[in-house]
Amino acid sequence: MRDQEPPAGAAERRLSTRETAELLGVKPETVYAYVSRGQLSSRRGPGSRGSTFDAEEVETLARRNRRDGGGPDAGGELSVRTRITLIDKDRYYFRGVDATELAARHSYEEVAEWLWTGRLRPGASFAAPRASVEAARRAVDALPEHAGPTDRLRVAAIASAAADPLRFDLSEEAVLGTARVLIPTLVAALPPVLRSRRDQGPLAQRLWTRLTGRAPDDASLHVLDTALGLLADHDLAASTLAVRVAASARAHAYAAVSAGLGVLEGPLHGGAGALAHRLILEVLDRGAAGPVIADELREGRRIPGLGHRLYPGEDPRARVLFGLLDQMPGAAPALAAARDIAATAARHSPLHANVDLALGVFTASCAMPSSASETVFAVARTAGWIAHALEEYGERPLRMRPSGRYVGPQPPQPLPTPEQSE
Template sequence: MELIDAAAAAERLGIKQATLYAYVSRGVLRRRHGEDGRRSLFDAAEVEELARKGRPRRPPGASELVIESRITRLGADRPYYRGRDAIELAREESFETVAEWLWGGLPPLPGEPGQPDAWASDPDGVAAARRALPGGLSPLENLQVITTVLGATDTLRFHLDPASVAATGARLISGLVDALPQAAPATLAGGTVAERLWSRLCPAEPEPALLKALETALVLLADHELAASTLAARVAASAKADPYAVVLTGLGVLSGPLHGGASYGAERLLNEIQDPAQASRLIADRLRRGERIPGYGHTVYKHGDARGEALLALVEAAAPGHPRVEAALAVRKETVRRRLPAANIDFALAALTTVAGMIPAAGEAIFAVARTAGWLAHAMEEYGRRTLLRPRAVYTGP
């Protein structure tokens, strides 16, 4: 049983702590006591169930736009994809299956009678995209070029019905991966999305446990409600921009250091630590300069990101004693000692890419390929509506 304190329970329900204790007195919630006998604790699952029954959430903040969606719900420490725990999905399902779940069960699974491989890329589009890559770009910058070229060569991109968008999504994600420059021998070409992506980001052959960690990362990053890039993608889709334009919009926002680029900062931090004893000084230096610790803290999960914990545990189990694992554990220990915010999935993603020996900024590409599935799920919702997302500004000028 996972127990959370009164502040976390009240925040999840969108109520004041006084209202929380009123729930206790009315028998709506059961309170438990901490070891000291004074601290009030609550069953996280019971709080989640109460939230699902329609108890009031906190009202939107001044900078928040509320959009109804049936895709992802954010729990106390993790997302739920169409009602299913994302961490459990990552344990049990492939990235392709989860993407199809986000898209409402489409496209047809590979191997069905009369159906081609739904997750095959378009050879002509991939060849054109490879020719267009100028060289010297980061993986995320390569993906932006690839998306543009794949869109320009896909004559089916303007079909916006759900089945067509889902089929385009599978073809697009496969094309994004297959068009990336090869980092490892091409023996994995034609495999799963995770296998093919590994060969584009890592020069070494994959160890099964680390390949599973990569697949887990893809699932856990596939969607996260209305993150900044997803909101931008939805705005594009509400204007009926085609799926490639939607993904290109998302990629532009994702590149920011406060979003998908956060793992690159964490990656550089881990690579700086040659000895775990250095972690304390490096963190102190960053704090002294007024910098954030990359991969720590989250705007939604104030008490810890379970996605990051699950992914980091897989990486640690796959490579016990690895220098980058030891560096990650040293950073986590130091942040706990300083009572800094908890690690998030960006930090765990950086641990994966550095332990695996992937090319620089590989985490950004993993994030982008994964989130493409979510962007297109949200685009499908917008394509089914007739209204344009058009926020209004509060004018404060002369």
């Protein structure tokens, strides 16, 4: 771990490792666990072999531990300071601005710029150079037909990186340039379903042609664009944490996004909308949610599209999308199915509809495959991943290095024999 240097001329009170451990109420080795996790910074004095610690920083950590009920081994969740997204009760905010209002009034590109820079760029538009798109398309076209959307997006991100000799420039200006190229490249690399003369216009319009062969109407495009904005970030979701770990190791932006895509593919994260989509279609096919819910519960499966651990009440993203879906042509049957699902499941557990159920209504109503919600989620969240990567590049490198709590056989153990290995 690289020791931290104090600002020139700064006057600060330093504590030894022993004094720091006593103040925190932990063992000396635990002090260095705090350092490895980025919760404390250390410094060695000239000619000294021992580390010293800023007293004010140590006292702040001690107060936080007393408030939160423990130190690094207390089982608490990893906490990362961020200025990007705040989730508070049943609302969430992008840089202090209500995210639902921002997404409802501004395009996805404008929401992304706000997340990245804290400045609104009216009319913001993303365009990808031909070389980047061609490299990504060649890589995606080489995949087998059964490849999923996240497979394609991850390969497209890697191919785009290989085509960018400046990808290791982690300055803010360079990373922003990468972001404005990478997102449209990811969309352009997906195989089109609806043929369009020009691959231009708002990102939502370009993405639509990759999701369905049905011609878009203004209401449907507005739902898609709003969904992209609503899903652009959601604090430290699992995929976003992976992005920050990669950025902490100074992986370039393409690699950080690829890390996020790898985590997103799980059914408990980006794949949840597909499960909701299929549930809605089954309810429509069988005419009522009752027997479908009964089958799900009989099989011991969780009902997709309901509840969210961060929102004890209504998911604000779902609230906005359901309001727009009410105005979208052709959405009424899927909407009725979704409401039947929520009402029927409420007899078993009082859970509100979440954004996955709203996405399922949208994709089912627009003749999209069940995997379409995963594509929407991944493209949308790329903006947030870039915002978190930018923020992490401004932190100390490799600060996100937790220590494992070893629970295996105590050493020294004898070398294994072939019989022990069988």
